[in-house]
Amino acid sequence: MPARKLPPTLKLADYYMGRDKLHRSELSREIRANARETLRRVNGLMRRAGLMRKVTSGWRPATINATVPGAARGSKHLSCLAIDLEDRNGALDAWCLAHPDVLEELGLWLEHPDATPGWCHLQTQPPRSGSRVFYP
Numbered sequence: 001m002p003a004r005k006l007p008p009t010l011k012l013a014d015y016y017m018g019r020d021k022l023h024r025s026e027l028s029r030e031i032r033a034n035a036r037e038t039l040r041r042v043n044g045l046m047r048r049a050g051l052m053r054k055v056t057s058g059w060r061p062a063t064i065n066a067t068v069p070g071a072a073r074g075s076k077h078l079s080c081l082a083i084d085l086e087d088r089n090g091a092l093d094a095w096c097l098a099h100p101d102v103l104e105e106l107g108l109w110l111e112h113p114d115a116t117p118g119w120c121h122l123q124t125q126p127p128r129s130g131s132r133v134f135y136p
Contacts (some may be wrong), residue, residue: 014059060077096110
């Protein structure tokens with residue numbers, strides 16, 4: 001039986017989206033460490049799901065976050081504890097909903113797909129509700 005080909009992994013450059021160069025002064029050691037950990041967990045999820053998605057929103061410096069409709073001032077994107085991935089067909093969201101055990105194992109929380117049409121929001125810190133799948 002041939003080995004299953006693994007999807008490529010997301011890189012820090014994908015996550016920072018060039019903002020690390022434009023807003024270098026806002027990237028603390030803690031934020032950089034959070035970015036690496038978020039990608040480690042999300043890449044683990046993508047390998048398990050056998051999917052690959054593009055980053056639609058990774059790290060958001062405060063000035064960028066302020067321009068995003070509906071983004072909270074306390075958004076997890078500010079501290080690299082969240083990522084949004086392209087998911088136009090809903091396959092990643094559906095996989096996550098069907099595998100909450102994997103989300104738990106990897107330490108990821110999913111914003112409910114009803115609140116994220118066309119993208120999948122994952123974060124490495126629990127929401128206030130503590131629910132693995134949550135509404136904002």
